[in-house]
Amino acid sequence: MSAFTPWPADLAALYRSLGYWNGTPLGSLLSGRQGLALVAGDTRLTYDELERRVDRLAAGLVRLGIGAGDRVVVQLGNSRGFVELSFALFRLGALPVYALPAHREHEIAHLCRVTNAAAYAIPDQVAGFDYRQLARSVGPGLVLVEGDPAEFVSLASVDSEPVELPPVDPSGVALYLLSGGTTGTPKLIPRTHDDYAYNARASAEVCGLGPDTVYLAALPAGHNFPLACPGILGTFTAGGTVVMAASPSPDEAFALIEREGVTHTAVVPTVALLWAEARDWQTEDLSSLRCLQVGGAKLGETQAKGLRAALGVPLQQVFGMAEGLLNYTRLDDPVELVDTSQGLPLSPHDEVRILGPDGREAEMGELYTRGPYTIRGYYEAPEHNAIAFTSDGFYRSGDLVRRLPSGHLVVEGRVKEVINRGGDKVSAEEVENHLRSHPAIASVAVIALPHALLGEQTCACVVAVPGAAVTVKELASYLREQGVAAYKFPDRVETLDRLPVTAIGKVDKRELVRRFT
């Protein structure tokens, strides 16, 4: 089975004795629930129907040779196939590796290689992009396609009489999420059945989910936020209904909110701001919304107030990370606190340390955390783990936070080199590595600059080789050729004679930010 860094035995025993880890494999979350489980396009499935389909899909996958411990890269859209395949894999003890829809050859090849994936699941095509072409260049032997499979296997055709499946160890790895990534290549985050079921269940409680919940999955479903915070898994835990939106665009989302009576949904600030603007011309009834979760990037106070005024629905701020720790403002928090903070840790056993540059507890500083649903290490990354985790198991988030007397956290900035581009995390190092091989570039530093809608945009500060010119367009086409996801393309290029350096000779990114803001 897949190796991961386990929690120390005494803490694992504590989390079990407190009932946080209750031995429920994710595959069984659908059992014993009633009513409408899933709405995706024209499909409406009850819990019974979804259960049956999942069992038949799991049996079909066994026939195709997929079994316990196998990794399957899942790049499906927000569709019935996403839910069915995820649960079929959970039941088999096979492990979905959740890619994002925007990922291309570079990212998918990396994921398939490092996980030694047994299969790759994709839609046929979306908005003019043909994922089958991607599968042809990078996919493993078995490619499952939702829609027209061409020469591959149709996901819908994977269907056999249910078979008895071996039991799944709830303390083992259930799935892999992708890290927001500070490193050259994205790291994989192993989440266990026990910890992720708790993540979803406790989130569902804090957000007041129940059988009458209708959750709209508007962000890409393979991201932690819509998947389990409380998201799709939390909604199933509570016996509610999940509605899949093909995109978070206001025309798609507002129509679904009105038609299905959506009560809960999650968006990044960039999407929330677009929704607020769209309110001027889109008049659908949004009054069924009891909680609009906004997270993934900082939502400022003015923005929060503006959203509240434009949309007229209750807001919740969510500050989370795929590695674990989740902070939510609570439903009964005073509006003032909701507008000005990024929430309170989810679990009474989330340990949060705020450390200043001298390594001592401080009012404002870097957030370190450990707890019942925060990982102890990335997948097969011993060197990076030695930096990203302390010797006593705290995850070093790279976020700068301040704690309010109420315990709520305010995100003040970050020390890690990540561009948070409308909630999409772009590793500066990764983009720099790609750009360094460009023939017109002598040296390069990638920084985040403020942007009104995205929050941050990516700026490549470039020293060009003599006589060469570098443009945004040229870099985009270069990165596209390298098979890099488009959200990582620089939005801006600034050309310099040389990069400023600090006293110890490192590129002075602060100076670059000052210069170009």
Ligand code: OOB
């Ligand atoms: C969520 O997860 P990731 O793994 O894509 O990104 C985590 C990072 C955090 O370390 C922080 O830098 C940033 O995203 N972040 C926020 C934030 N929420 C996340 N920064 C400021 N304010 C916020 N509210 O982004 C994620 C995972 C689960 C739930 C929600 C978001």
